[in-house]
Amino acid sequence: xxxxxxxxxxxxxxxxxxxxxxxxxxxxxxxxxxxxxxxxxxxxxxxxxxxxxxxxxxxxxxxxxxxxxxxxxxxxxxxxxxxxxxxxxxxxxxxxxxxxxxxxxxxxxxxxxxxxxxxxxxxxxxxxxxxxxxxxxxxxxxxxxxxxxxxxxxxxxxxxxxxxxxxxxxxxxxxxxxxxxxxxxxxxxxxxxxxxxxxxxxxxxxxxxxxxxxxxxxxxxxxxxxxxxxxxxxxxxxxxxxxxxxxxxxxxxxxxxxxxxxxxxxxxxxxxxxxxxxxxxxxxxxxxxxxxxxxxxxxxxxxxxxxxxxxxxxxxxxxxxxxxx
Amino acid sequence: xxxxxxxxxxxxxxxxxxxxxxxxxxxxxxxxxxxxxxxxxxxxxxxxxxxxxxxxxxxxxxxxxxxxxxxxxxxxxxxxxxxxxxxxxxxxxxxxxxxxxxxxxxxxxxxxxxxxxxxxxxxxxxxxxxxxxxxxxxxxxxxxxxxxxxxxxxxxxxxxxxxxxxxxxxxxxxxxxxxxxxxxxxxxxxxxxxxxxxxxxxxxxxxxxxxxxxxxxxxxxxxxxxxxxxxxxxxxxxxxxxxxxxxxxxxxxxxxxxxxxxxxxxxxxxxxxxxxxxxxxxx
Numbered sequence: 084x085x086x087x088x089x090x091x092x093x094x095x096x097x098x099x100x101x102x103x104x105x106x107x108x109x110x111x112x113x114x115x116x117x118x119x120x121x122x123x124x125x126x127x128x129x130x131x132x133x134x135x136x137x138x139x140x141x142x143x144x145x146x147x148x149x150x151x152x153x154x155x156x157x158x159x160x161x162x163x164x165x166x167x168x169x170x171x172x173x174x175x176x177x178x179x180x181x182x183x184x185x186x187x188x189x190x191x192x193x194x195x196x197x198x199x200x201x202x203x204x205x206x207x208x209x210x211x212x213x214x215x216x217x218x219x220x221x222x223x224x225x226x227x228x229x230x231x232x233x234x235x236x237x238x239x240x241x242x243x244x245x246x247x248x249x250x251x252x253x254x255x256x257x258x259x260x261x262x263x264x265x266x267x268x269x270x271x272x273x274x275x276x277x278x279x280x281x282x283x284x285x286x287x288x289x290x291x292x293x294x295x296x297x298x299x300x301x302x303x304x305x306x307x308x309x310x311x312x313x314x315x316x317x318x319x320x321x322x323x324x325x326x327x328x329x330x331x332x333x334x335x336x337x338x339x340x341x342x343x344x345x346x347x348x349x350x351x352x353x354x355x356x357x358x359x360x361x362x363x364x365x366x367x368x369x370x371x372x373x374x375x376x377x378x379x380x381x382x383x384x385x386x387x388x389x390x391x392x393x394x395x396x397x398x399x400x401x402x403x404x405x406x407x408x
Numbered sequence: 409x410x411x412x413x414x415x416x417x418x419x420x421x422x423x424x425x426x427x428x429x430x431x432x433x434x435x436x437x438x439x440x441x442x443x444x445x446x447x448x449x450x451x452x453x454x455x456x457x458x459x460x461x462x463x464x465x466x467x468x469x470x471x472x473x474x475x476x477x478x479x480x481x482x483x484x485x486x487x488x489x490x491x492x493x494x495x496x497x498x499x500x501x502x503x504x505x506x507x508x509x510x511x512x513x514x515x516x517x518x519x520x521x522x523x524x525x526x527x528x529x530x531x532x533x534x535x536x537x538x539x540x541x542x543x544x545x546x547x548x549x550x551x552x553x554x555x556x557x558x559x560x561x562x563x564x565x566x567x568x569x570x571x572x573x574x575x576x577x578x579x580x581x582x583x584x585x586x587x588x589x590x591x592x593x594x595x596x597x598x599x600x601x602x603x604x605x606x607x608x609x610x611x612x613x614x615x616x617x618x619x620x621x622x623x624x625x626x627x628x629x630x631x632x633x634x635x636x637x638x639x640x641x642x643x644x645x646x647x648x649x650x651x652x653x654x655x656x657x658x659x660x661x662x663x664x665x666x667x668x669x670x671x672x673x674x675x676x677x678x679x680x681x682x683x684x685x686x687x688x689x690x691x
Contacts, residue, residue: 138594160593161596163594165594173588174588175588175606175610176610186592190595190596190597190601231591234591237595
């Protein structure tokens with residue numbers, strides 16, 4: 084049993100089946116109090132199921148869940164003290180924004196003035212003041228999701244769970260909300276888990292990332308840990324781009340391009356030079372026909388006049404080899 | 409339809425006029441079909457009713473028999489429709505949200521009243537509740553008379569109007585999904601609170617259509633009710649039965665008058681349905 088001291092959420096050996104499909108194969112995670120954690124993984128990895136098990140929306144077939152030190156495995160979502168935000172907002176369509184946000188408080192039979200004051204405060208927090216009397220159908224996707232967040236925060240939950248909260252939004256709004264979520268977390272400081280399949284989003288927002296694959300946890304750590312010391316080939320490949328050279332994996336920015344051969348370098352021909360702003364991506368073909376990509380700066384590419392068709396020599400650095408790779 | 413009036417950019421040549429002919433042709437066909445089969449016959453009833461002035465029709469429907477028939481029809485509707493509404497919402501919830509063995513069979517059974525002729529429904533009720541029926545004799549001994557009495561007619565009405573609320577509610581429930589309900593539960597709502605505050609308000613228009621259609625059907629039911637009623641004048645006669653009897657007795661004025669009352673109620677019900685649809689769209 085994992086230590087629960089100082090832990091907002093402790094998941095221990097959780098299993099979940101859907102028919103023959105094993106969604107979670109014995110998952111254990113500890114999320115520190117007040118932290119912002121990302122569950123990162125490809126679709127079907129079990130990350131959303133894990134979040135739903137924590138919320139009580141799905142019942143695990145084995146294992147236990149503790150929230151703020153309290154055993155909640157058999158407890159209904161109603162009594163767990165969680166705030167849950169759905170990918171598709173789950174807005175109460177027949178209620179105004181104010182009534183959506185105040186729903187949890189109304190259920191708790193709080194006095195009207197208290198509800199009105201709290202709703203007002205939350206709408207200001209999520210920048211929806213002035214939208215109180217609109218219906219969800221009159222809001223944009225980003226506004227609806229902020230309303231859903233305010234609604235979840237209204238009941239002052241022990242933990243906040245967000246299931247692909249920005250998944251249904253377009254790229255610009257997604258980036259905006261990401262930054263905004265991080266700031267909000269600094270203000271509100273509630274233990275938060277959010278599910279995402281976007282590694283950039285996870286690295287940008289989270290303090291701790293839990294990488295999941297195939298119903299299991301591959302690695303837990305800070306964004307930097309995961310990037311610099313991935314536990315296995317899957318994590319290395321999922322949190323950033325990789326090239327495979329023989330048995331080894333190497334990041335595109337860890338390959339140096341030389342114009343003259345040295346003892347250990349490999350020969351390759353530049354196929355394409357793509358200018359992506361500050362960064363330049365050089366795509367190469369090795370003599371054995373394999374392709375790889377190298378990241379370099381614009382300045383470097385210009386100084387050495389790298390161009391398609393050129394023969395260059397590659398020296399990989401910080402290569403990694405994993406037992407199961 | 410407002411959409412049809414939108415101006416299209418003029419296209420030169422034959423395709424445009426061919427298109428127009430096609431469009432008007434379809435409209436004429438649709439309206440003509442409705443007129444020949446529905447509008448003209450109903451209009452003729454109105455004309456025939458009042459051709460001898462207001463006296464005869466008013467006499468016919470204000471006779472004790474006429475008033476009783478009207479009253480009995482309302483009783484049947486007032487019992488059958490609320491029961492079918494409660495059943496319909498529950499059945500829709502179970503069929504959409506739960507998985508169980510035999511679900512497909514239950515789903516099919518609900519359509520049975522659509523598929524079976526009302527006369528057969530009436531006969532089957534006789535076989536169960538009639539004096540010589542399955543439990544009818546025992547009920548009779550206990551002092552409960554079902555057949556040739558109001559309970560039997562209510563049962564028949566329930567039977568024929570059963571599918572509407574289920575069928576109108578299920579697709580709405582499916583479309584709404586259960587995320588709103590899950591959200592409500594994480595916010596602390598109990599199952600009961602979630603049903604009243606979230607589920608019911610989100611399916612209300614589906615339920616409303618179902619109720620309206622069931623009401624229209626219950627008002628007009630003839631076959632099944634006729635079989636179980638015994639057609640005792642002033643006792644077990646609903647409006648549709650009354651209309652048919654007047655007609656059979658060559659009391660055409662009475663028949664037409666009662667028919668008009670029935671038609672007006674049905675029309676009001678259908679209009680209210682149209683209004684509620686419009687309200688839904690603007691909501």
